[in-house]
Amino acid sequence: MPIRRVHMPRICPPPLHRFLVTAVTVVAVLLAGTGAAQAEPTPAELEQQIDEMWNQLEPTIEQYNQVHTQLKDNQAKAEKLQQQLQPLQDQVDAAMGKISEIAVRQYKIGRVTTMQVLLSGSTPTDTLDQLTVVNAIARNERAQIQDVAATRDRLAADKQALDALIAQQTTQDKELAAKKTQIEGKITDLQKLRQQAYGSSGATGTLKPVACPVDYLGGDGGTAAKKACELIGKPYIWGATGPKGYDCSGLTMAAWAAAGVSLRHYTKWQWEDAKSVAKADLRPGDLVFFYSDLHHVGLYVGGGWMVHAPTTGDYVRMAKLEGRPITGYRRPS
Template sequence: MPPRCPRRVRSHPARAARLAAAALAAVIAILMSTGAAHAEPSPAQLEAQIDEAWNQLEPTIEKYNQVHTLLKDNQAKAAALQRQLQPLEAQVEAAMGQVSEIAVRAFKGGQVTALDVLLHTDSPEALLGQLAVVNEIARNQRASVRSVAEARDKLAGDKQALDAIIAQQSQQDADLAAKKKEIEGKIAELQKLRQQAYGSGGGTGALKPVACPVDYLGGPGGTAAKKACSLIGKPYVWGAAGPDGYDCSGLTLTAWAAAGVKLRHYTKWQWEDTKAVSRSELRPGDLVFFFSDLHHMGLYVGGGWMVHAPTTGDHVRMAKLEGRPITGYRRPG
């Protein structure tokens, strides 16, 4: 007898539908429970995290600006002192070479007596004259060499003290530079958060939502404001003052440089080098400082707006002053 084909089992339509519905409900329940456990933070929460983290990083950046600038200034001073020391050393050597044997012995405190002269003198008159000459030579050579040597020793002492300061600042500079990798790692994490919240563009809106400057002003302040506005869109680069990127104090010093006013690359120095103005006196070009340690700043462009370099991953942009932790307003010039 030929083998029989196995019997095909037909599933009941209603039963299959019930099974499919139950499976779908189970999957949905799993997905919902997973989503609840790993809920993504909202854009507002991410922005708050970025602001908090950046406010911890930016003071380090500004401190680096300060130390690095001071180090370069002191290194230049040390080089200038070294250039002054070289001719003084040569003068001392030349003066010592020109001193006669007797004058050298006198300058060094050796024994110069009448016997030294008597052995080479034929008469009492010549003896007296030559003794006078010996004394004059010794006196003049001592004074000449001493004055140059004193100047040399003073400069050498100044340079030694400056070298000690440079050594300390070099260590600080190296320590801060060593943090760069760590800072950049944190910055990369922040950028990922920004991309999660806003996409790969990293923006939170238009960089220039209104006309910039909002209020037109002639003079240096107006020139600085227009320069700041022209830099909108440039990337934030910590420790930079252009032309390819800017940090907050690098942006403001570049803007005011266009008006012929020199500011130093450090927020606290810019605070110190400018005069206070009130909120009612605020006009385009004025500097706006934030936080108690002054670690961030922007440049006012009118209408309640400023231009600033906000944070890494971002760009020079306009922002409203309202709602920010303003410490004070200052005016250069």
């Protein structure tokens, strides 16, 4: 029996260009599903973001400080007005009580009948005299109380207006405080990312044992702190303001000059030219003064650290504030 040949259809591979298109499509789908890897932000990029956040925060802080101070002042004024109002109100209440008594007496005397007058031996003249005296006393009491009541009403009106202002400022105070807290929280998150971006410590040796500045902030203080950190390693040179070397006040002078703020080259002058800040309010860029005669100064860079030019033979370096004879803290502006 003859063998029949069965012709099988030829299976051809797809054209190369079609394969490439398919492969690219698959890769695109995979990337879309998993998300393309993004580069971690650099310290400089994070610092730029912190700068932007700080520029929002600083005006908010100043507005909050203004409203909060005004609120406290007005609350104190309202309390003082209340203290003035209370004795006036007591006087009015006492006088009104007297007038009420007089009115009762006048009413009783006014109802005395002729028969009662005759039986009591009193004459109509006596009764008239009594009525005249009672009326005179009542008029005198009313005249005296009118002045007191007028003063009370004036102070009460002032307090009412002040209370309305206090209510308005209380609302503003809460709104600004909430906004301030929100922005500060974002800056704190950025600070953590910044420390991670610098590495575990950012150390470069004994002169810079940790990342500098430890806490970065925008604004003039942040600029001064960055400049001081850049000068780490420069030799201490007595009377020098750079660029080859610095003494302690020369360093702070140069750091703040980078922010466009002029300081004089003497620790006591720098103390006079800056405003006092509390330890709890310290932020990078603030000046830290030591010893009772203010003969040494450093620049705070956050985290309890400062940058300073210590002494002859040493170099500009970072140092912890803890355990040092600090006299006070000041903020140039």
